[in-house]
Structures are given as structure tokens and as C-alpha cells.
Amino acid sequence: MTSDHASDLSGNLWSPRGISALIQERVAAHPDASAVCDTAGAALSYAELWERSGWLAADLAGRGIGVGDRVALALGRSVDFVVAVLGVIRAGAAYVPLDPMAPPERVDGILADAEPAVVLAAPNPRPALPPTRTPVVTGLPVQDPGTPVPGPVSDPESVFYIGFTSGSTGRPKGVMIPHRAVERFATAPNYIRFEPGLRVACLGNPAFDIMLFEVWTTLAGGGTVVILPDAVDMPIADWAAVLAGERIDVLFLTTALLEMIVLENPRAFGSVRSVLFGGDVVDPGALRAICAAEPPRELVHVYGPTETATFASSHVCRGEELRDARAVPIGRAVQSTTLSLRDANLRPVPSGEVGEIYIGGPQVALGYVGLPELTAERFVVLPDGERTYRTGDLGRLLPDGTFEFVGRVDRQVKVRGFRVELGEVEAAALRTGLVAAVVVERVGAGPEAHLVGFAAPTAEADPTDLVAGLVKALSQTLPEYMVPHRWRLFPTLPINSNGKVDRTGLLAGLTEPAIATAADVANGAGSSAAPVDADADVATDFTEPESELCAVLCEVVAGVLHLRQVKPEDNFLDLGGTSILALQAASRLRKALLSDVLLNPAEILFADSLRDLSRSLLDPTDTAQ
Known part of the structure; x- marks a missing residue:
């Protein structure tokens, strides 16, 4: 069963013209309209954004950078970031946003794989840049360099941007998103009612694909990109006041963050027109709390991996449907995207039965940087000739025609909305030389989901410093959300009857107080001779609180x-x-x-x-x- 819901089906035809051409039309029609701003007072109109991005495009052209080249960005979420991505695209190059939370060693690996011609960086960049042979340019041009601005790139199959995600092989993999994918996603979205003048919150990590929505859908539609502070940087009541004060119309949050905000203030979204959320399974109770308080006009559950340009499906959540709901559907396909459920032989599965989700249409990526075998494995041509992305997600088609997510076929998980391949974390732990065997699993749900490690130390490792050493070593190679801070130590990992590590037994025997943290082990709790005991987190040198x-x-x-x-x-x-x-x-x-x-x-x-x-x-x- 294939679902193809989009503006195409309603008669709205689409043909690629290029994102920069769409934005140029907005500039010509409304040059003084607000394009991007932040809460500190920085702001650019569409005419000013076009001018400044043109200066960057000309500067890049003067450096010999153009079609086929890549430009890495270490600018963080900012007005300059929006200028930079448009400037890079107008130069004909592809941009590679760097994760502000990534440690230098991880950044170094990304730069080695992406091979950018230059890195554009803020004066004090996040992430901190490692020593690199790639030229680093600090800051953006503040005046016209005098070089002609390159003409627009018209090839819809050329690379638009490269987003790096967690990889099961032990290192991140770069997803090559083409121009046609971004343009199709940003043109006439059917998952919300978008119109010129809408103010769209920009809250995402610049390195993740949500920026395709927050920046490109907004600018292509004539809206305003509003750079907001993180919700975790202030009390939620103050953050909700920022939403109202900045007159935010559209907002995307990860599921975990949405649920956490709801716990404190379910009325936080009352001033917002459309709230979109996704990235993990949602608790229907959190949505019921929003609907019972001061709900936004639209509450939309979105689903889609990086390989399909952000959102592949959407579902509008309504109070009456949520009343007795135990799960929330991922909905129907957006725009020209297709969703289908297949068995191991690529045959469609009947309605109501579980199958793997395959996503097709113009939003599907080109593949992975330098990984032809993985590209061939994950990007599959179906018997009818359609090229699709094999998601690894399991789903079923419900009687009303919407899709429901039911799990994974592999060991990929989501932690606070971030995609994590558990195999990558395990490989990084083994490379430290501190453990001879390791298993990492996700425990908990929603905002409390976190990673727990189970490990057998090497003979040379000092058990009293093992967890602290692991956390420190992993923090040098992995972003914070991928580092397990809680570990359970064994002389050898338990094996099941099939001769494999007994993952089910590890989790079944896990109780929260039986988990050692870096602080526990540094104080002498835990050993390599047996699992940490139930009192591992109660130190013998406990100091009474002073107040x-x-x-x-x-x-x-x-x-x-x-x-x-x-x-x-x-x-x-x-x-x-x-x-x-x-x-x-x-x-x-x-x-x-x-x-x-x-x-x-x-x-x-x-x-x-x-x-x-x-x-x-x-x-x-x-x-x-």
C-alpha cells in the first residue's frame, strides 16, 4: 500500500527552479519585509539578506569556490548563519554545517570526509576547530568585494548541503541532500498553512536537518526566520514570554523537549499558531495536556529521517482524537513524497500488518559521502522502478489511511531528538582501550531517555577510574548526547544460548540505583569483578548538606x-x-x-x-x- 498525499494531488504542479530563485522573487516583491532577526536586535530585510549573501557569494567566487565545491560552516545558530547558507548556495557550492556540540576529533573526521574548500567560522567558533589544512575564514564580508556574483545553479541533482548523522560503522556518515529535495520540501508545504509574513522560530542545532524547515521553508515562503534562545537557557515561563513577545507563529520542537515543557507549563504554546514536533515516540498524555490548556491552532506530529530532507509525513493532532489514544500516528506523506510498507523481499504488506517503511519521491537524498556500499544498501529501487530510502523503521497502515510507527529493525535510537547509532558509541568505547567488551542501550522514554553502558574492563584498566576515564575519553570523540554517563561493570558480559551477548538479560537485570556514574566510581563504587551493587550510588563519605x-x-x-x-x-x-x-x-x-x-x-x-x-x-x- 502506497500513500502519496501532496500538493500534486490537489492540482498544484511543481517544477524545480532553484531555492535562490524563489527567494529572489520574494526580494523583488517585498524587499523591505523582514527576512531574519534575533532577540538581541540584529535584523535583515529580504533586500539586505540578498545583498549580504551576494557579497559572500562573490567573495567565494573570488577564491575560486563554485559548483562542485563544499563550504563548512562553524557559525552557530545566528543571523550570520542564514546569510552564509544563502551565500554558499548562490555561489553554486554545497554547505556543510558543523555541530556546535561536537568535540574537535569528531569535527576533524567530518572535515576529512566532506573535504570542504574552506571553513567559514565565527570569531570564537563553536565547535572549536581542530588544526586543519582547510583554509579558515573568520567572519563574513561586510562590503561588496567587487567580484561578480555567480549565476544561479539550475541542476536539481547537484548537492545542496551535507548533513552528518550517527553511523553504525563507528563514525558519522554524511548525507548528500540535492537541490531538488530541499526545493520540493520548501515549496507549498502541505503539513502547515504557510503564508508570507509568518514568523518562524529558529531553535535547531545548525548541523541538523530541521534547519531545512526553519530557514529554507521560511524564506521560500516569504516568512521571517526568528533566532530564539534555547528553552533550557531560562525558566520556561520566561521562554514562553519570549514566544509571545516575538510573535512566533510557527515553532518546531523535538518530542522530548515538548514533553518536558508541558510538564512545567502546558500553556506555553498558547500564543503560537502552529507547533510541530517529532524525533521520537510521543506520549499522548502530553498532547492531551496541551489541548486542555491553551493549545496552538495547529499541533502537528512530523516524521522523517535526514535522508529524506526533514519531514516525510505529518499528522495534525486533535483533542477529540487524543482523548483515548495510546499512540499518535506519523500520518500521511507530505508534498510529492511516498510512503510504503515492505517485507524483506520488497513486497507490499497488507493494511494493518507491520512492514519496513520505504520513502520515495523528490525529497530522497543522493546517498552517503564516500560510502557507495552503504548507499546501495539503504537507497533501494523498488520493483516498480521508484528509487526509495529504506528507513529501518517499522510501521503499519491504519484503517483511516495514516501510518503508525511501531519500532526499529536495527539498533538506531533517538535520545532527546538526536539520532544515535548504538554501534558507533560501542565502537568508540572499544577504541579507548579501557574495555574489552561493551554494550550500549537506551533506557527510559521521552525526556528521561538516556544511554547506559555495560562493559567488561580490559586487564590493564583501573576499575576505580574506569567510568570516569570512559566518560572523559568518549567526550573527546562524541557529542555530549552520545556519551553514556552511567555504566554497569562485569568481569565478562553475559552470553545467551545463541552465543551472543544477552542484551535482553542486561536490561532485564537493570535497576536504576544499580547504575554507576563517573562520580560514583571515582569515589570507589563498583569493580571489575561483579556488576555494581544496589548501593553503588551511596558513597561512604557522604557529606551532609549545609543548608x-x-x-x-x-x-x-x-x-x-x-x-x-x-x-x-x-x-x-x-x-x-x-x-x-x-x-x-x-x-x-x-x-x-x-x-x-x-x-x-x-x-x-x-x-x-x-x-x-x-x-x-x-x-x-x-x-x-
Whole structure:
């Protein structure tokens, strides 16, 4: 069964002209309309954006950079980033956005694979750039360099951008997205009602494909890209006030972040016209809470891997449908995209039965950089001749014609909306030389989902420093969301009757207090002779909290991280804390104290210790250690 829902079916024909041509039309029609702005006051009209991006395109052309070349961007989410991506495209090159959270070693591998002609970087770039042979240009041109701006690229099959995602082989893989995929995705979207003048929040990590929606759909449609601060950088009430104050019409959030915001303030989205969310299985209860409070006009569940240019399907969530729902469909295909369910022999499966999801249409990527065998494996031509992407996702077709996600055929998971190949994390752990065998699994759901490692140390490894050493070593090669901060140690990993590691048994025997963290093991908990015992997270040198606030803070953090007890000297990140969990901790602390204590999630995330955090809250001028 194939589902093909799009503007095509309603008679709206589409033929590729090029993204830059679409934006140029907006410039000609409404030159003074707002194109991009941020909350600090930086702003560009469409005419100004076109002018500044033209300066960059001319500058790149003067450096000999054009069609077939690649330009890496270390600019972060900013007005300059929007200028840069348009300038690179107008120069005829493809852009490679770098993850601000990636450590230098990972960035180095991406640059080696992408082979950019130049890196455009901010003065203090995130990520920090490793030593590289690639020329680095700091900042964007501030005046016309005098070089003619190249003409528009008309080849719809040329590479538009390369997005790197987690790879099961132990290193990230670059997905080559062509011009026709981005243009088709950005033209006449049918998953929301888009019109010129809409203000679209830009909250995404620049290295991830959500930027295709936040930047290109917005500019092609004549909207305004509004660069917003992260929700985890301030109290949710303040962040909701930013949404209202900036008059945000359209907003995308990862499922985990949406659920976390709802826990504290289900009315946070009342001022927004369209809220889109996706990236993981959603709890229908969170959506019911939104609909019962002050819901946006549209609440849209979207689904799609990077290999199909962001959204492949969408489903509008309505209160009456959610009342007794146990799951939320991923919906119907967007634009000209097709969804089909296939068995192992590529035969369609009947309605109601489970099959693997294959995605076809003009939004399908060209393949992976330098990986022809993997490209051939994942990009499959069906018996009817259609080229598709084999997602590895399992789904079923529901009686109403919508699709439902039911699981994975491999070991890819989502953590806080980020795609993680567990095999990549395991390979990185083995490369540290600290473990002889390792298994990494995801536990928990929604915003509390996190990675747990099960490992057998090498003979040379010091068990008292093993977890701290693993976390430190992995943090040098993997972004933070891919680093397990909790580990269970075994002399050898258990084997099942088939002679394979007993993953099911590992998870079945897992209880949250039986997980060692870097802080635990550094204090002597755990050993290589047996799994960490149930009291591993209760240190013998426990220090009593010095104030009631410190005690409440420790209790709240222990609850959020599912630990039996934490110490005032503990560090939130070392305990396995994340930005989203910091948001939850800040919310719980404010409710527990019932006071005017103001606490931003970022303060929890970056405090040296819980003791220092409590002191700063009691007396902001006290910086004593």
C-alpha cells in the first residue's frame, strides 16, 4: 500500500527552479519585509539578506569556490548563519554545517570526509576547530568585494548541503541532500498553512536537518526566520514570554523537549499558531495536556529521517482524537513524497500488518559521502522502478489511511531528538582501550531517555577510574548526547544460548540505583569483578548538606536522575545530567521551594557542584568553593 498525499494531488504542479530563485522573487516583491532577526536586535530585510549573501557569494567566487565545491560552516545558530547558507548556495557550492556540540576529533573526521574548500567560522567558533589544512575564514564580508556574483545553479541533482548523522560503522556518515529535495520540501508545504509574513522560530542545532524547515521553508515562503534562545537557557515561563513577545507563529520542537515543557507549563504554546514536533515516540498524555490548556491552532506530529530532507509525513493532532489514544500516528506523506510498507523481499504488506517503511519521491537524498556500499544498501529501487530510502523503521497502515510507527529493525535510537547509532558509541568505547567488551542501550522514554553502558574492563584498566576515564575519553570523540554517563561493570558480559551477548538479560537485570556514574566510581563504587551493587550510588563519605536549600536541591537532582542519593559535592553533568533534565530539575526545585528563588536550567547544568549552586542561590555574591 502506497500513500502519496501532496500538493500534486490537489492540482498544484511543481517544477524545480532553484531555492535562490524563489527567494529572489520574494526580494523583488517585498524587499523591505523582514527576512531574519534575533532577540538581541540584529535584523535583515529580504533586500539586505540578498545583498549580504551576494557579497559572500562573490567573495567565494573570488577564491575560486563554485559548483562542485563544499563550504563548512562553524557559525552557530545566528543571523550570520542564514546569510552564509544563502551565500554558499548562490555561489553554486554545497554547505556543510558543523555541530556546535561536537568535540574537535569528531569535527576533524567530518572535515576529512566532506573535504570542504574552506571553513567559514565565527570569531570564537563553536565547535572549536581542530588544526586543519582547510583554509579558515573568520567572519563574513561586510562590503561588496567587487567580484561578480555567480549565476544561479539550475541542476536539481547537484548537492545542496551535507548533513552528518550517527553511523553504525563507528563514525558519522554524511548525507548528500540535492537541490531538488530541499526545493520540493520548501515549496507549498502541505503539513502547515504557510503564508508570507509568518514568523518562524529558529531553535535547531545548525548541523541538523530541521534547519531545512526553519530557514529554507521560511524564506521560500516569504516568512521571517526568528533566532530564539534555547528553552533550557531560562525558566520556561520566561521562554514562553519570549514566544509571545516575538510573535512566533510557527515553532518546531523535538518530542522530548515538548514533553518536558508541558510538564512545567502546558500553556506555553498558547500564543503560537502552529507547533510541530517529532524525533521520537510521543506520549499522548502530553498532547492531551496541551489541548486542555491553551493549545496552538495547529499541533502537528512530523516524521522523517535526514535522508529524506526533514519531514516525510505529518499528522495534525486533535483533542477529540487524543482523548483515548495510546499512540499518535506519523500520518500521511507530505508534498510529492511516498510512503510504503515492505517485507524483506520488497513486497507490499497488507493494511494493518507491520512492514519496513520505504520513502520515495523528490525529497530522497543522493546517498552517503564516500560510502557507495552503504548507499546501495539503504537507497533501494523498488520493483516498480521508484528509487526509495529504506528507513529501518517499522510501521503499519491504519484503517483511516495514516501510518503508525511501531519500532526499529536495527539498533538506531533517538535520545532527546538526536539520532544515535548504538554501534558507533560501542565502537568508540572499544577504541579507548579501557574495555574489552561493551554494550550500549537506551533506557527510559521521552525526556528521561538516556544511554547506559555495560562493559567488561580490559586487564590493564583501573576499575576505580574506569567510568570516569570512559566518560572523559568518549567526550573527546562524541557529542555530549552520545556519551553514556552511567555504566554497569562485569568481569565478562553475559552470553545467551545463541552465543551472543544477552542484551535482553542486561536490561532485564537493570535497576536504576544499580547504575554507576563517573562520580560514583571515582569515589570507589563498583569493580571489575561483579556488576555494581544496589548501593553503588551511596558513597561512604557522604557529606551532609549545609543548608535546607542544598538538601532540597540534592533531593530534586536525585529524583530527576533516578539515583538513591546524591552528594553536595556532586556535579550534575558527571551524574549523567543533560540540558533537558536540567530543565526538569529547575522546574521541580521551584515547585518544591514554593518561593521566589529564580533558577535557570543552565545554572544547574554548569555549576561546579550542587553545593556551589545552592550557595549562589542563597547569596549570588558568594563565590566561595
